[in-house]
Structure formats: structure tokens, C-alpha cells
Amino acid sequence: MMLFPLLLAAIQSDVAESTYYKLETFEPPPGVVLEVGGMDYLSDGRLAVSTRRGQVWIVEGTLATDTSMARFTLFAEGLQEGLGLNVVNDQIYVMQRGELSRLLDTDGDGRCDRIDTISNTWGVSGNYHEFGFGLPQDKQGNFYITLNVSFANPWWLGKSPVPFRGWCLQISPDGTTRPFAYGLRSPCGVGTNAAGDLFVTDNQGDWVASSPIYHVTEGAFFGHPASLMWTDEYLSTGSEPSYEIPSSAASRRKPPAIWIPYRWSRSTGNLTHDPSAGKFGPFADQLFVAEMTNGRVLRALLEKVRGEYQGAVVPFRSNLGSACRIAFAADGSMMLGYTNRGWGGRAPADGLARLRWTGHTPLDIHELRLQQDGFEISLTEPLAKGVMIEPSTVNALQYDYNYWWEYGSPPQHLLPFNATKVEIAPDRKTLRLTFAQLTAGTCLDVKLPGNLTTEDGRPLLHREFSYTINQLPEGPLCEEQVSKVVPPPPSKDNAMEGWLRLTYSDATALWDFKGWRLADAGPTKGDDSILSLTPGTGALVPVEANAPFKGKTLLADHKGALEFQLTRGGSAQIWLLGQYAIHLTDDSACGTVAGKQPDPAIHGYFGKSQWNELSWDIQAARFDATGKKTRDAVLRSLRINDQPMLENVVLHKPDEGAHSAHENATGPIILTGAAKRCAFRGLMVQPGRRSTPEEGWIEVFPEVEFDDWITTGDAGWELTDDGTLIGTGKTGHLFSKRGDYKNFELKGRFKINDGGNSGFYFRVQPIEGWPPGYEAQINSNFPDPQKTGSLYSLAPVTTWLVPENAWFDYEILCMDTEAGLHIAITINGALISEFVDPERRHGAGHIALQQHHEGSRIEAKNIMIRILD
């Protein structure tokens, strides 16, 4: 059994890190939420801290042994965010969203009373995402700032509506400001290495495959196209760069010096070098990188290969909190500033802490040098005499990325291989790894074996590194980048087409459960084997072991996706069709289905206390008319964090413990798990196409009747060339010409805009006002609790199943039965609500479409009816 040693290793790693680098937390004054955006020391040893909330605090005593001795004094407030701070000649400079400022206390009372504007010559449009970051200074005294692109419409594509969003600007001490480099997306970290060279971290997203570290030089373009707006080329033609098609500038992208793997960083903070000459341990002058989502600090090991920086990233210290900013104190302590601003970083989400070297040197990777056929690795400590390294135990995974507008890129062209030779130098501190072939234009994740220890038995603290091979030391220069230009993926407009969000907004309405809670969930302080629940709606968590959280929606073939989090040693199961379990466990077997384990060489699962994305594609078993199975169910694919884990797993029979004793062609999704040791959120499904009768369908709004449609109210209705009906303008309704529809099947495709509201009426009378009839509601996010899927007033659906601006299919069955009028509403092939109206309150009538209010926009097509009378 693999599980036990793996878990033990994980526990050891946590404990081990803290024996070398101890985390100590400061306590801000009561009620103060310190969302740190910038930090630097004054010459007298006081720390200046700027916050996201626009305050600047002066902290005295950050070096005292007892952190509770630190004293916080408010120096300034009312700033428009402070996401960068630098102390120059004992004056505090703060990067605000709208300006670079110098804060002065002219009367010496300890409070800022003058704010000088050094520069504000960039655009701020008011978009929420237009952060301004900083604030290192070069030897000439120039400041460097970076400007986040805007995210508006659509939300996932960064744009630059006002000058220099997506740029790095240089600001001279007299305020002269000039554009310096561009192609940035969400460049939260700006810093310099020990040599004074400028580096910027960016955050993965559109055009940015994973989180990069850029070496910023004048005129460099890093690939995000929004910033091109403000280049001479685009300004002179007045054109806007394409947000979906790679621009011609793609070929002159300056590649990142390092791509940080997604599993190590999802929101990278700032970076800074260790100036303490050994007071912080063995990594003097090296670059450290803050990471918010996973709450850790990484090390960036850079070297110059063929004149340009490239290198590796290695883990340094985990389980810290939403580290957005790091800075070094005079005594060699690393100060940590936490912020996550609602982006879901690891707790704590705000505050100030420090990491202190305990004086013990860990056995760790010290430096890395790329060779033509491998790596030379220097270690901080010699290996024990007896240690031998078998080349086959050194695992490598080579991959590259897509350069496209999709949000991030899963690693592409995965190629696992092992070392062919490993030599340990006589000093026992240098390793030489040889591989059969290294390829420029790829990243290589390398994992060393677990048997590397010091003479006194201490294991290698971090066994993994990820090296970005932009170039090899020799041979022809590689023209290819790690992030490769690929054809654009399908337009995101259609990405949510056909999906149903079964836990969105009202997370529990479509589920039967007990022993589960809807709450915010995070690791418990001091015990990451159990979740701590606080009031909120962030996660679904079992509080009783193996209690089922069972969907009301029956599914057959479908694709599905959700996010899950496990505690240390946590476990959970997802029962597809109520019969086949995906086993989620906090180890490398995570994702096991029908006894099939994923390949441990493919890193999918990020590990405990982190949100992981899981997606699957299942085909149900088939049965003939007699109920005899004709084909087994198949799990077509299983992916964790976009990594393919399993493919085409035949599911011969329901798993033990399945919800149904008999194998069925349909079934619900059921979640189970260890109490408070797993959490779920964001469950979505895309049901497969159902086969419906082809015959007998007729058009409800035939084009030939376009000129004499029946309308009420003041809505505008138009029919486009491709047959799409569009309703806009003020309130109004459009009715079918025929008004004798009684028993029928009705179907249509619809799309409602952001904030829009509409309805698909049947058995309705064409009179002014809100017409009498049954209404299948069309509402994604308009503030009416009855959402798409509701039979209005009679069978409300409060879960926001269908996103705005996504086409969906409605199928409605309306049929008189003995018990009453039977109405069934199906969305995207899944039956969502059923209702029997014993009063039969509406008789035969028209079909109608609603335009609810000005600003709403309803699009409809293929509205067809099949009479069942």
C-alpha cells in the first residue's frame, strides 16, 4: 500500500521546513485589516507598510524576538490602494492606483500631512482590475511601476482602454515618466535581483500560460496583446489589437526567464533578493518569490545562458498564508505581507508575519546550472557517504505551453523520462544529472529520489525543481518558445454552451442531503487534517462521514467538472450516475477509478488544502428493450487540474457501495467523503444530446409571418438573416400567430444577456401587460430569485443553472393528464422541473416570448413545436 509512506513524507516536509525557517505572526491593532501591498524599512529600523486599503502603517519592533512587542502606528490613510512602497532617503514613496506619491510629515507629529504627486500620467478608467504595482528603484534613482490590464467585457480578456495598461513604466526622480516595457497582464510583483536587474512577475490567464518571471529590459514585449494599443504602430493606425488571434508581435516576445508551474503558483506576488549575506541561511543574494493562492514562498535560481537570464524555480517554504509581498529586514528576517482581496488565497488572507532562519542549514538545492545534456546541482550540505543515486529514480517531465487567449494553458506535449546517469562529485555536494536529450523551448520538471540524506540522516528538503530551458548552452539558437503560438481555441462565447451549473448561487436547491454544510472552509490552524468551517457559501462540506449529497437531476452520458479540496489525509468520492466512484485521496492515487490509478509521473493533484479542478466525461451503459446490458459504461476521460489522468476506463459494474443495486443508464451525481476532510464547489455538468423524435416539428415563428407578428408593449423584435429572433427595448411580448396550442412538446434555443430577463410562454393569451399563461423563465442573473428553469411562480428554480450570454436549449412538455396539466422543463437535455397543475389554470393558447425591461436582450432561435393532441 502506497498511501502511508507518501503521507508521512508530506508531514515530514511541513515539519522539516519549519525547523529551518520559523514562521512568526504579528498582531495588528484590534479591528485593523492589514492587507499588505508594499513594505520597506526606514533607516531607524521601523517598517513602513502600505495596504490595499490605502493606509500606511509604521511598525516598530519588527525585529524583537517577541512579535507581540511590535507597535503599529497609522501614518497615512485615504490613499487609493498602496500596492508598492519604497523608502528613499527616509521618505516614503507609495504606488497608488492613480499616482506615484511621496508621503511627508511636515510638522513632525508622526502623521502624513502632505502627499506629493510624483507622477500620474497613465490612464485609470475605473475598471476594478486596474491595479498599479511597484516600486523598485534602479541605480539612477528611477522607479519602476507596472499597470494591470482591465477586465470588463468579456471578463476573461484583458484590455487596455486607457494608456499604458499592461505596461511597465519608468519614472525618474523628477517625475518624468516613460513607457519602458509592455505585454504584461497582471504584473503584481516588481523587483530587482542582487545585480540590480529588473524582474516582474505576472499572473497566469489569457495569453499567459502559467505564472512567469520576466527579466524586464527597455522595449521588451512579453506577449499580452492588450498593451499593443499604445505602441506607435497601433496608435498611428488607430486600430485595436486582436484579443483572440496572436498578433504579429507574438514572434518578438521576450520569453520569461522562468515559468512557474501552475501547481506551485497561481497568483504570484513580488520578488526580492536576500541581501543579508548569510543571515537568512545559505541562499544569500538569491531571488525569493511570494505566492498568494498557495500561500508559499519559492526560490528563483537564475543564470545567464547565452546572454539571457533563465533558470529554475524551487519550493522554499509552504503553509504560510496569502503571501503577496516579501521584504528583508536588517537582521536577515524575511517579512511577509498577506493580501488576497477576495481571490481565495490561503489563509490568513491579511496580516504581517516574518520568517526567521533557525540557524540550521537544510539539505536543499543551492544552485543549478544547465548543461547541454543535464544539470549540475550544488547542494547546501554534503550527502551521506553511502548515498547512491540510481538514474532511473530521477524522474523528469518535459512539456511546453500554448500561447493563446484561453485562460492559462495546460502543459502540452508531456514527455516523461528518467536520467541516464547521475554522478556525485567527491565533495558530495555537487550532483551531475545527465539526460538522453534536453530540448530548448521546453520546461523540465525534475524530481530527485527520496533517499538523499546528509550523514546525520536529514533528507533533502525539496526534491523537485522546474527549469525553463529557453536555450541550451550550445548548438543553434532555439527560435521556438516554451509558450508556442497555436491556433486560437473555440470562442469563449460558446464555452459554457450546454453546461448546467448545479451548485451556482443557490448551491443546495437541486440536491438532497443531510450531514452536509454550506460554509467557507479552510485548513484548521495547527491541524491541516481537518477543515475549519466558518459562515459563508464558499464550499460544500460533509460533516458526517459518508453522508450522501445527492443530485435531484438524473443524468446519462455527460461531461462534468467541479473543484475539490482535501485535508491532509482527506478523502472523498464522486459517484457518477450514482454508480461509479471517482476516488479522491490526498496522495498520488488521487483520481483512481475502477481500481485504475493515474500515472504518478503526471502531476495533477496539487496536494492538500488547495482547490483542485476535476473534470470527467462519462458514457452510460446501454441496455436493450429487455433491460439486458449491451455495452459497459465508459469513463472517457478524467482530468485533474487540466492534466489528463485517465482515459477510456471501462466500468464493468457499479462500485461497491453504489447508490443503486442495479446498473442503470441514468443516475444522479452523489458526493460522499470523510467528515470535514473534503470540500467541493462549482459543480457543473454538460448532458449529452438526447435523441428526440425527428418528425412532426413545426416552426412557431415562421419567417413568412414576420410582417404580421402579434406583439404587445414597446419591445423591439427583429429577425436576423440566420433566423435568430432578437428582443430588445422596453417591456413587451411577441406572440405566435396560432393560439390553439394545447398539448405539445416545445423547444427552442435561447441566450439572455447580463442582467437580462425574459420568458418563454405557452398557453398564453395575447393581451397587454404581463400576459396570462405558463412561463418558463429565462433569467441568468437579473435580481429575480426565479432563474432559468423555473415554471414561473409554480415551480421556481433558484440555482443559477445557465450563465448569461450562453446559448441553452429549452424543451417543454405540456400535456393534459388525469391529475392535471403535466409540465416538464428540460434544459440542455436534463430534466430540471416537473409540475402538475391540477387547476389547469391556463387553457389552449399562444406561444410567446418576453422582453422584460430596457437593457435586457433576449436571443432565440429554432423555436419548434410538436403537437401531441
Add this chain to the structure above:
Amino acid sequence: MRSPFLPLALLIPCLLAPLLAQETGPTKELFMTHCAACHGEKGDGEGTTTLERPARSFLEGGFSYGNTPEAILRTLSYGIPGTPMPAFDVALTEGQRKLLAQYVISLGPPGTIVDPAQTELVVTDVARLARGLLPPISPTAEKQPRGLLIGLPSGTTFEYRTDDVRLLGVRSGRFADRKDWTGRGGTALEPLGHLIELIGSGKPKAPWRIATIGSKEAAKELGAAMRTSFTKDTVGGIGYELIDGGRSAGMVMETVSHVRTPAGSGWRRTFTIMSDTPDKVLRFDGLDVIKPSDLVDAHEVDLRKALDGHTDRLYGTQHWVVRKNRNGYQVTVIRSMDFLNQGGAVPGPRGDVGFWIYPSSRNVTVDIIRLTCLAWDDATQTAIIKECSK
């Protein structure tokens, strides 16, 4: 089930009311003497003084300028600029003002006291600055991504945008709610004061222009670049550079403060202009033009004469423009110590609320004071002259 217990905040006024009713002998007298003429004997806003916009009825609660005892005390102490509500800091002691504040709260419905939100910024004894995205100041205006609020202890707030340094309006009441702390960055900083002055309907034109002496060309609009902002005790201010086609055309330091007189209260903007453009003249038009039909009075006041010899060290003139509006008389005073000096600032023609700055080798200081008075008579003028001569 409904809770049988009322929240404490709702109970307090209920408890206070009978308490005050017993003890309000002297307080009610104060109210009758100082408040009832406008606010009515019962506090219902039906006073004997004729006002186009009736005075607040205390019976309905909902004070526009803040409904906490502190806020009402502030209103009593400083007056409400832009309205005929005067300052009572001279006429009444602090103790009396506190009693009056409690009294008018007790007249209102229970439960009107609202705890300030945790994110509320409060101006106490010194002025303060707040920057942020500001919501549109008027229905036709735009949101301002680079907004600046200068809040004074009087409850007066000056609302600027710093992109091109323009005053958008002046408010009175509570300062601001840092709602922009919530969410991820798109929420606006919300000014809480009541708007008492709106410049250019929320879309102010460039306040500064420049013309060449002797040239027939129309004065040209100047740009402005923010250089500094500051607070000092109860005043705040900004400094900016005037920009003429990419080149500096001078520096302006603008200080904002509260003005209170027994006749009415208001605000003051003090401009110190440093311009070294010998062949140019600067023009300031930062306030709305007054329609001639609204004009009641416009004249010059010679300060030496007006103050009858008490001001030997004073010289200079004031330019007065008075208009009637629905709140009473709005008095704008443009004042410079440099009027009599060659090369000083001179106001424009009658009724004009702008001024010209002629070339000067030294700094020129000009005040614009605006206050609202109930009456326009000699006593009012004397009170204002006194205040403006400070």
C-alpha cells in the same frame, strides 16, 4: 417569532425623550430663541421665517447632514454651507449646543441613530484627504477614477478629480465611506455629504485660461497637473501646475477652509498663484456664471473704509456678488490683498465670479469665499466683512 426586545439603538431615543421632556425647560427655551423662527416651535419646519426650501422638520428624523449627536453638534457649531443654517459657535456654548442636539434628536422618530459603518472615514479635529474612484456627482456626470476628497472638521468636503485638477463640487455632512475596501477594486469611495455646490453640472470646464497681453486671440484653456495635496489643522489643499501646451504656465496652491459668521456659513478657496509669464494674463473661472436675472448686488468694498480705520495693515478690495436663490442669499466674495498693487489680481466685470491675474514677479493670493445668508442687509455685510478680513 418576533423578538420581544427592541435593539438598544432603537430604545435609546425612546428612553431619552421623556428624560429630556422633564429636563428641557432651559433647552426648550434655547430652541425657541435660536431655532424656532425657521424650524417652528414644534420643530416641524413651519417657522415664521419665509424660506423657499423649508427648514428641516425634526419630527421626521433623517437629517441630511448627519443624525448622530456628534453630527448635529457639528451642524450647530459650523452651520450648513449653502443653506441659511448659521453657525452657533459664538451665540451658544458647547454645552448648550450639545443640549440642543439631544433635544432635536428627541423630537424625531425613534431609531434614527445609525451606527457609522466600519468603513466610514470620519473627520474629527483635523482635515483629511481621501483618494479613490468617485461615483458620478450628478446624474449627467461620469464616475471619476482619480477622485480626491478633502474633508474639513466643519463637515465641508471638497470633491476634486486629480487627472486635470478640477473641483467637481462641495458637500456638507459626513465625510466618506470606504466602500472601495470591499470587493476587488471596482467599488467607489462614497462621499457621504450632501451636495451644496455643483460645478458645471458635474462636468466642469477648465477653470484656468491664459491670454497674451495685447493679443486679440481668445484666452486659451490651460491644462493642470497635480503636484501635491496637504492638510494643516482644519484646512486642506492642493498644489498643481498649470500647463500650456506641455509647458509650465505657473503653479497654484489652493487651500480650502470653512467660513462661519453669525449671518451664515460657507467655504473659502484661497489661491496662491506663482506665475512667471511676463506677457501673459491668467483668468480663473472655476465657479458657475451667475445669471444677470439672479443678481441682487455686485459691488466693490474697500476694506479700509469698511472697517473704519481698524485695519491699518489691511489694504485691498473685495469684489462682492450676491444672488438670490432658493436658500436665501448666496454671497460670493473675491478678495485679494493685491488689488491695489500694480500687477495684482483684479476681478472681472460686475456679476462675474472669476478673476484675472496680471503678471507679477511675486506670488499673488486670491480668496473666493461663498456663503449663504438668510438676509441681505448691513448687519450681514458687516459680519461678512469681518470674517473676510481675518
